[in-house]
Every structure is written in structure tokens, then in C-alpha cells.
Amino acid sequence: MTAADWIVLVGSLVGIIAYGLYKSRTTHNLEGYFLSNRSLPWGLVLLSIVGTQASAITFLSAPGQAYTDGMRFVQYYFGQPLAMVVICVAFVPMFSRLKVYTAYEYLEKRFDGKTRTLTSLLFLLQRGLSTGISVFAPSIILSSLLGWNIYWTNLFMGGLLIIYTMSGGARAVAYTQQLQMIIIFAGMFLAGWMVVHKLPAGVGFTDALHLSGKLGKLNVITTGLDRRGFNWSDQYNLLSGLIGGFFLALSYFGADQSQVGRYLTARSERESRIGLLMNGLVKVPMQFLILLIGTLVFSFYQFNQAPVFFNQTQVEKIERSPLADSFRMASQNYARIGTQKRQVVQSFARALHQGDEQRLAATTDTLRQLQQGADSLRARVRAWINSPQVGGDGNDTNYIFLRFVLDYLPSGLVGLLIAIIFLASWGSIAAAINALASCSMIDFHRRFSQRPIAPRREYALSKWYTLGWGLFCIVVAMFTYNIGNSLIEAVNILGSLFYGVILGVFLVALFWKRIRSGTAVFWAALLGELVVLLFFILSRTGVLPIGFLWLNPIGAFSVMGFSWILQHAFPPTKSPAG
Amino acid sequence: MAAQHTDRTPSPDKWGLWYALVLGVLVLLIGLFTLFTNYFS
Numbered sequence: 361m362t363a364a365d366w367i368v369l370v371g372s373l374v375g376i377i378a379y380g381l382y383k384s385r386t387t388h389n390l391e392g393y394f395l396s397n398r399s400l401p402w403g404l405v406l407l408s409i410v411g412t413q414a415s416a417i418t419f420l421s422a423p424g425q426a427y428t429d430g431m432r433f434v435q436y437y438f439g440q441p442l443a444m445v446v447i448c449v450a451f452v453p454m455f456s457r458l459k460v461y462t463a464y465e466y467l468e469k470r471f472d473g474k475t476r477t478l479t480s481l482l483f484l485l486q487r488g489l490s491t492g493i494s495v496f497a498p499s500i501i502l503s504s505l506l507g508w509n510i511y512w513t514n515l516f517m518g519g520l521l522i523i524y525t526m527s528g529g530a531r532a533v534a535y536t537q538q539l540q541m542i543i544i545f546a547g548m549f550l551a552g553w554m555v556v557h558k559l560p561a562g563v564g565f566t567d568a569l570h571l572s573g574k575l576g577k578l579n580v581i582t583t584g585l586d587r588r589g590f591n592w593s594d595q596y597n598l599l600s601g602l603i604g605g606f607f608l609a610l611s612y613f614g615a616d617q618s619q620v621g622r623y624l625t626a627r628s629e630r631e632s633r634i635g636l637l638m639n640g641l642v643k644v645p646m647q648f649l650i651l652l653i654g655t656l657v658f659s660f661y662q663f664n665q666a667p668v669f670f671n672q673t674q675v676e677k678i679e680r681s682p683l684a685d686s687f688r689m690a691s692q693n694y695a696r697i698g699t700q701k702r703q704v705v706q707s708f709a710r711a712l713h714q715g716d717e718q719r720l721a722a723t724t725d726t727l728r729q730l731q732q733g734a735d736s737l738r739a740r741v742r743a744w745i746n747s748p749q750v751g752g753d754g755n756d757t758n759y760i761f762l763r764f765v766l767d768y769l770p771s772g773l774v775g776l777l778i779a780i781i782f783l784a785s786w787g788s789i790a791a792a793i794n795a796l797a798s799c800s801m802i803d804f805h806r807r808f809s810q811r812p813i814a815p816r817r818e819y820a821l822s823k824w825y826t827l828g829w830g831l832f833c834i835v836v837a838m839f840t841y842n843i844g845n846s847l848i849e850a851v852n853i854l855g856s857l858f859y860g861v862i863l864g865v866f867l868v869a870l871f872w873k874r875i876r877s878g879t880a881v882f883w884a885a886l887l888g889e890l891v892v893l894l895f896f897i898l899s900r901t902g903v904l905p906i907g908f909l910w911l912n913p914i915g916a917f918s919v920m921g922f923s924w925i926l927q928h929a930f931p932p933t934k935s936p937a938g
Numbered sequence: 939m940a941a942q943h944t945d946r947t948p949s950p951d952k953w954g955l956w957y958a959l960v961l962g963v964l965v966l967l968i969g970l971f972t973l974f975t976n977y978f979s
Contacts, residue, residue, distance in 0.1 A: 442964070569978055572978075580974055581972045633956075644964070
């Protein structure tokens with residue numbers, strides 16, 4: 361990194377902290393601290409919702425995913441607009457009418473205290489751990505690529521945002537997210553423009569699209585069908601995106617306090633709804649554009665030599681292992697294929713410009729064969745790195761985009777892109793620790809306190825909870841390493857284990873007024889969690905392979921089914937709220 | 939009660955149009971993405 365990069369990076373980070381502190385003036389009570397006095401306009405709510413969902417992993421992993429697997433990952437977001445509508449119809453009016461601070465508060469009004477405690481506890485557990493991973497994920501990437509110390513990187517990634525989150529609560533979180541999103545979108549647009557600019561003379565944006573399309577990277581819509589019918593273990597296709605993605609989004613936006621806490625800050629029910637619906641409109645195109653950058657990077661590497669493996673730390677590991685010679689030969693072969701590809705791809709571009717269909721078809725065939733060869737070499741290298749002889753991490757998806765940025769983008773822009781990684785992290789982590797603190801304070805401390813607590817004292821305690829959860833996430837980050845094939849999936853898998861069950865409880869509460877026994881729902885949630893774990897284990901062991909997105913509907917329907925059965929055994933505890 | 943007066947929540951019919959817009963855009967996007975996938979493959 362050059363001096364210009366450091367100036368841009370440090371300037372952006374210090375600027376955000378200063379802006380967060382400037383916007384920290386809140387009334388010294390719980391509503392001011394956790395809900396910004398329910399005063400924010402829908403535009404700010406929208407950016408806050410988007411900023412909370414889009415972590416650093418989104419911006420690092422998505423282009424890498426497009427590079428390796430194509431654009432089909434975008435289907436994962438197809439269920440989101442559907443979920444936004446259901447949330448606006450059912451969840452928002454209930455939360456607004458009851459003036460709750462946390463989503464789980466509603467469950468006590470609807471059922472009983474233990475159902476609220478259980479769901480809030482599940483939220484604290486999964487969100488606390490996944491936020492720790494959200495600190496660790498970008499830190500390990502920056503640490504590997506830039507040679508930074510992982511402990512210090514974790515500390516900067518998870519620590520500095522605590523300053524403004526602790527001081528200004530939800531208001532500071534929302535305002536900093538607004539500024540962060542502006543910087544992130546500007547930076548990503550610049551990066552995309554630079555990729556096209558770096559293509560050889562005479563090769564433009566649409567040529568790059570034709571090239572990546574012919575090599576299978578523009579597979580935005582996939583059916584998940586193969587010779588044996590629908591493939592349930594296929595992670596991203598139209599059906600899993602619409603159904604699995606719908607349940608995941610419903611759960612995330614309806615029953616996860618880190619999102620519920622964002623739209624509860626809106627100045628009215630109307631502003632909450634508009635913010636959520638706008639999110640439903642913009643999310644899919646936004647993700648499409650981020651993935652498109654990945655396919656452009658893929659096209660760029662057809663004209664330039666790509667590394668056989670993008671994570672240099674793991675390359676150094678294999679070079680010191682007994683597999684060093686095999687790796688060296690694979691690298692040489694990969695470079696040879698790269699040279700052949702560069703010759704053919706020039707011919708492909710000329711054929712495209714001249715409209716020479718015959719030569720286009722011939723060069724496409726050759727390129728596909730060469731790409732297959734390159735892919736199989738990369739697969740072999742990944743397997744070697746994963747093997748016990750090397751004991752490394754064979755997944756470099758999260759490294760592809762940043763490796764490109766560091767190798768090819770000009771000074772200053774590199775600093776901006778690294779700043780984006782920090783800012784995207786801070787946006788989602790700040791919202792998460794604000795939500796974790798609100799649940800700790802409202803669902804546990806205040807609820808189980810023997811005596812009434814003075815508003816000033818509640819405000820001070822909330823700040824301490826914010827600090828405590830911030831430190832907890834840093835500690836988790838320090839201990840996390842390589843828990844899934846891809847970090848983005850690791851976070852989602854963790855979410856899917858609990859999300860479906862929490863959603864099931866909310867669905868029973870909102871749509872099944874006949875079920876009034878809190879005890880039945882409580883036990884149904886525990887049994888539902890066991891069912892989800894069973895499916896997860898069966899899938900992991902290969903007995904019943906299913907994509908992780910399906911765990912959400914399984915969890916939700918299990919809770920609904922068990923609730924219906926168990927309500928016959930337990931008497932009603934409450935009449936329906938609302 | 940004051941909050942209810944300032945909350946200019948549109949009638950269910952008006953929200954219905956909003957919901958139709960969001961779902962319509964999703965259908966449109968899936969259609970466009972299908973064309974995009976086929977055109978460039």
C-alpha cells in the first residue's frame with residue numbers, strides 16, 4: 361500500500377468515527393438510545409437496512425463467487441421482495457401498535473415470558489457468534505493479503521466502531537451507515553469501471569460480458585434440474601432462492617433484532633413500510649451489479665495471467681509442504697493454459713467484432729476446453745491445500761476480488777477499496793451489537809430486575825451492554841478459524857440453524873390465533889430446533905444432502921406442526937395480543 | 939394517540955398497489971435475467 365492509500369484509508373475511517381460521534385446526541389433514555397426516538401425518515405431507514413445486511417463479506421465474497429461459480433448466487437435474494445411484503449402486512453403493524461423495543465417482546469404479549477426468553481436467547485447466541493465471524497472474515501483476508509497482524513486487524517475491524525455505537529446508539533449507527541453506503545457504492549462503481557478500463561484496447565464492456573457468458577459465468581437463472589430431476593443439494597437456483605430465500609429473509613427481517621431494530625427507528629409505521637419495500641426493490645439489482653463486477657474480473661483474467669490460487673498465504677504453505685513439486689508443475693501447466701487462452705481470446709474478440717459466427721463458435725469451443733482444463737487444475741490445487749499434508753484452507757473465493765484490486769488498481773483506489781471493507785463491516789457489526797445490547801437490556805436485564813430502574817441508569821447500562829457485546833465479538837473473532845467452506849456460507853449456515861425455528865414461533869404468533877398456549881409453542885420451538893439439527897447432520901454426513909437454505913422452511917414448519925400437536929396437551933396461557 | 943394522528947398510513951388499497959409494484963418488479967427482473975442468461979450463453 362502506498363502513502364496515498366493510507367491517507368484515503370485512515371481519512372475514511374477517522375471521518376466515519378468523527379461523524380458517528382457528531383451524530384451521537386440522543387436523549388438519555390432507552391427509546392433514544394435503541395430506537396432513535398422512532399424519528400428517522402424512510403430513506404435513512406432504507407440505507408440502514410441495506411447497510412446492516414451488506415457486510416464486508418458481501419462485497420468480498422460475491423465478486424469471487426461470480427468468478428468461480430457464476431452469477432447464480434443472485435437467486436439467493438429472490439425471496440427477499442416477497443418477504444418484504446409479508447413483513448409489511450403482518451409484522452410491522454403488530455410491532456408498531458404494541459410499541460415494542462425488541463421483536464421478542466411481542467412474544468410475551470402474545471404467549472408467555474419463557475417463549476420470549478427462549479427466542480431472544482437464540483437470537484443472542486446466533487447473532488453474537490455470527491457477528492464475531494463478521495469481524496474475523498474480512499480481517500483474515502486483509503491480514504493474509506497485506507501481511508497485517510490478525511489480532512490487530514481484528515481489533516481495528518471490531519473495536520473502533522464501538523466508540524460511536526456505544527456513544528450514540530441507534531441514531532449514530534443509522535447516520536454512519538448512510539455515509540458508509542454512499543462511500544461503498546461510489547467505490548464499487550469506480551472498481552467496476554476500472555475493470556472495464558483495464559481490458560485490452562478494443563475490448564469493451566459488452567465484449568467482456570459475451571466472453572464470461574460463453575464461459576458459463578452469466579448463469580443468473582438456473583433451474584436446479586439435472587438428469588435425475590430437481591437437485592435438492594444445489595445451493596442456488598430459482599426454487600431454492602424463491603422459497604428458501606423467502607423464509608430466510610422473512611426470518612432475518614421479521615425476527616432478527618438487528619433488522620427489526622432498524623425499521624423500528626422509523627418515525628411512523630408508513631416510513632418503516634416504505635423503507636422495507638424499497639429494500640425489496642433495490643436488493644436484487646444491487647446484488648446483481650456486485651456479482652457483475654466478479655464476472656468482469658473473470659473476463660479481465662482471460663486477457664491477463666490469473667494466479668492458480670488467489671490466497672498467497674496458502675500458496676506459501678503448499679510450497680513448504682511435500683506437495684511443493686506437484687504444485688509447481690500444476691502452476692506451470694496453469695500458466696501454459698493461460699498463454700493459450702490469451703491467444704484464443706484475442707481471436708474470439710475479433711470474431712465478435714466482425715460478426716464471424718463460424719470463428720466465434722470455434723474459438724468458444726476452444727476457450728471452453730481450456731477453461732475446463734484450468735478449472736480442473738484449480739480444483740486439484742484446492743484439494744492439495746485441503747489435504748492433511750498441507751492442512752490449509754482450500755477456498756480462495758473471498759480473496760479473488762481483493763487480489764485483483766491490490767495487483768491492478770491504481771494507488772488511492774486500493775486504499776478506498778480497503779476502506780470499503782472496513783466500512784461495510786462496521787455498518788453491519790454496529791447494528792448487530794446495538795441489537796444485542798437492546799435484547800440484553802430489554803428482554804433480560806429490565807425484565808428480570810427486582811426493582812424499577814431509573815431512565816438514566818438504564819441508559820448507562822445499555823452503553824455498558826454495547827461495550828460488552830463489542831468486546832465479545834472481538835474475542836469470538838480471535839478464536840474463529842476456518843469453520844466452513846466459504847465464510848459467507850458459514851455465516852448463513854449458522855443463521856439457518858436457528859432462523860427457521862425463531863421464524864416458526866413468529867408465524868404461529870401472527871397467523872395462528874387459535875394457538876394460545878405459550879408452553880406448547882415453547883416446546884415446539886425446542887423440538888423444531890432438534891429437527892433442524894437432525895437435517896443438518898444428515899446433510900453434512902451425506903445421508904440426505906440438502907442445500908442449507910431449505911433448513912429455514914424445515915425449522916419454521918416443524919415449529920408450526922409441533923405447536924398444533926402440543927396445543928392439545930397444554931392449556932392456553934394468553935388471549936391473542938392485538 | 940398523537941402518534942396515530944401523525945402516522946399517515948395509506949389505506950390498505952394503496953398499500954396493495956405498493957405490494958403489487960414490488961412483486962411486479964421481481965417478476966420483471968426474473969424475466970430480464972432469464973433473457974440475459976440466454977442471450978449471453
